[in-house]
Each structure stands twice: as C-alpha cells, then as structure tokens.
Amino acid sequence: MATDKQQESHLVDEVETTGHEWDGIQEYNNPLPRWWLYTFYVCIIWSVGYWLLMPTWPLVSDFTRGYLGYSQRASVARDIEEARAAQSVYTDKIEKLSLADIRKDSELMEFAVAGGRSAFGVNCIQCHGSGASGGIAYPNLNDDDWLWGGDIEAIHQTIKFGVRSDHEDTRFGDMPAFLKDEILTASEISDVAEFTLTLSGQKADAASVARGAPIFAEQCAACHGPAGKGLREFGAPNLTDNIWLFGRDKSVIVQTVSNGRAGVMPAWSTRLDPVTVKQLALYIHVLGGGE
Numbered sequence: 679m680a681t682d683k684q685q686e687s688h689l690v691d692e693v694e695t696t697g698h699e700w701d702g703i704q705e706y707n708n709p710l711p712r713w714w715l716y717t718f719y720v721c722i723i724w725s726v727g728y729w730l731l732m733p734t735w736p737l738v739s740d741f742t743r744g745y746l747g748y749s750q751r752a753s754v755a756r757d758i759e760e761a762r763a764a765q766s767v768y769t770d771k772i773e774k775l776s777l778a779d780i781r782k783d784s785e786l787m788e789f790a791v792a793g794g795r796s797a798f799g800v801n802c803i804q805c806h807g808s809g810a811s812g813g814i815a816y817p818n819l820n821d822d823d824w825l826w827g828g829d830i831e832a833i834h835q836t837i838k839f840g841v842r843s844d845h846e847d848t849r850f851g852d853m854p855a856f857l858k859d860e861i862l863t864a865s866e867i868s869d870v871a872e873f874t875l876t877l878s879g880q881k882a883d884a885a886s887v888a889r890g891a892p893i894f895a896e897q898c899a900a901c902h903g904p905a906g907k908g909l910r911e912f913g914a915p916n917l918t919d920n921i922w923l924f925g926r927d928k929s930v931i932v933q934t935v936s937n938g939r940a941g942v943m944p945a946w947s948t949r950l951d952p953v954t955v956k957q958l959a960l961y962i963h964v965l966g967g968g969e
C-alpha cells in the first residue's frame with residue numbers, strides 16, 4: 679500500500695501542473711477532451727453562419743437582418759393570415775346567410791357556435807358569468823325565461839343594440855322610480871309589493887294584498903301585464919315565475935319599485951364585427967332556452 683504522499687508525488691510526475699496551487703491543491707494542465715474541443719469549434723463555425731443568415735446583432739436603432747431575411751413577426755402574421763383564410767370559408771357564409779339558414783347547416787353551426795362561445799368568454803362573462811348563468815341584475819341566458827324574447831332574431835337584436843344602451847336603436851323599457859318620483863307613497867309601495875309576492879305564490883299579508891291589487895292594476899299592469907306575466911315590448915319581467923333578476927324577497931321588490939333599476943346591456947354592433955355578433959346570437963340561442 680502506497681501512502682498518500684507517495685501517491686500524490688507519483689501523479690504529479692506524470693501530468694504537468696499549471697503551477698497554480700490553493701491550500702495545497704494543485705491544478706493539472708490536462709488537455710481538453712477531444713469531443714469537447716471539436717464541439718466547441720463546430721459551435722464557432724455555426725455561429726458565424728448564423729450571424730450571416732439570421733437577424734442577430736443589435737444596432738443603435740435597428741438590427742442586422744441576415745441574408746435569409748427571416749422575421750418571427752412575419753411568420754406569425756403569415757400563420758394568422760392562413761388561419762383566417764381557412765376560416766373565411768365559414769365566416770363568408772355566416773356573413774351572407776340569414777340566421778335561419780345558418781341553423782340549417784350543421785357544419786356551419788358547429789363553427790359558429792364555437793366562435794360564439796369564445797367571443798362570449800372574452801366579452802360577456804364579466805356580467806353574465808362564465809356559464810352564462812347570470813347573477814343579481816344580470817339575466818341567466820341558459821333558461822327559457824326571456825326579458826326581450828328568446829327566438830334567434832330577438833336575441834340577435836338584443837346583442838346588436840343592447841338594452842338602455844347608447845345606441846339609437848337600443849331596446850328600451852323604463853320602470854319608474856315610484857317613490858323617488860313621488861308616484862306612490864312608501865305604504866302604497868309596501869302594499870303593492872305584498873301583492874306582487876302573491877303573483878309568484880309567496881305568502882303575503884292579506885289586508886296589504888287587498889290594498890295592493892288595485893295599485894298594481896293601475897300602475898304596473900301596463901308594463902308587467904294584468905296577470906303580472908311580463909311584456910317583452912318593455913322588457914318587463916314575468917313576476918309570476920320563480921326567476922328573479924334582482925330577488926324574490928319583499929325588501930328587494932320594495933327597492934326595485936321605489937328606485938327603479940334600469941340595468942344596462944351594452945350594444946355590441948359598435949364593438950364587434952357583424953359575423954361575431956351573429957355567432958354570439960347563435961351560441962346564446964343553443965345554450966338551452968332558445969325559442
């Protein structure tokens with residue numbers, strides 16, 4: 679067995695050292711492995727070729743463009759152009775055909791509904807929720823209860839022009855603020871709210887209901903209908919079902935009647951192209967409750 683000292687001096691004899699030494703550790707001057715060295719040379723040659731062919735060096739206000747003239751931006755633009763061209767077979771048809779005719783073409787419908795779904799995800803979920811199930815003040819678009827109509831043309835019109843929007847063709851229905859505008863007193867509003875509860879089969883105070891019924895007939899029936907089933911011309915909700923825009927409780931109804939609500943749905947014909955708006959209408963229509 680050689681001692682550590684002997685082993686060390688034996689190795690030092692064979693390989694030259696660089697003369698560097700730290701804490702008794704010497705640095706050998708071994709040559710680089712061949713494979714490493716050749717890879718290194720290949721890389722250098724490769725880099726020269728790359729500099730010449732591809733955009734590489736930044737200049738003060740520009741960059742070297744390389745002999746191939748390659749541009750990642752141009753390549754993305756080309757990909758997008760190709761995708762558009764592939765889609766234009768469908769989008770051209772959607773633009774030209776009526777909504778009814780689009781619905782007869784199942785392949786076109788599949789494309790339109792997929793496009794509508796993605797446009798919905800970008801533009802509509804903030805208010806209507808990701809599954810279009812709505813929330814307080816924002817209608818659920820999955821059910822078959824429609825403020826303005828659930829056939830394809832009605833839905834298309836609502837999306838195009840909005841509700842109480844800034845578009846001149848907007849849908850419009852204006853429930854007065856009965857307390858603020860001093861049309862009814864607070865106790866009359868309490869009575870008509872009690873009556874409203876009975877329309878959807880909720881429990882209510884009988885004396886109040888008796889006083890509230892004629893008030894409803896006089897002040898509310900013009901928009902909500904004599905039986906409270908709602909009128910789409912005014913976007914007045916059906917008050918006899920269990921689907922509520924704002925809430926079924928008396929306190930919420932009193933709020934609505936006292937101050938009005940006037941929810942706003944934006945017009946989309948000024949924000950999105952006509953093909954996208956049509957796709958949205960078709961998507962909403964197939965969500966489940968289309969008429």
Ligand code: HEC
Pocket residue numbers: 797798801802803804805806815816817819823824825826827833836837841913940941942943944946958959962
């Ligand atoms: C800023 C909130 C908001 C956004 C964004 C919004 N909506 Fe609405 N939407 C509303 C409100 C509020 C109503 C109810 C209006 C009313 O009181 O009649 C409504 C109503 C509707 C209706 C009518 C429902 C019915 O029962 O008749 C449809 C259809 C509709 N929205 C579709 C869409 C689509 C499609 C988009 C996206 C392109 C969208 N909405 C984006 C707020 C919004």
Ligand code: HEC
Pocket residue numbers: 851852853854856870871874893894897898899900901902912913914915917921922923924925931934935938939940941
């Ligand atoms: C000029 C038409 C009009 C008149 C009159 C009217 N409403 Fe409305 N009502 C509406 C509209 C439109 C809405 C939809 C809410 C909005 O304004 O955004 C509504 C909403 C409501 C709601 C909310 C329903 C829900 O789903 O949450 C209640 C409750 C209601 N009205 C009760 C009444 C009562 C009670 C009266 C009479 C005192 C009355 N309305 C008079 C048009 C009218």
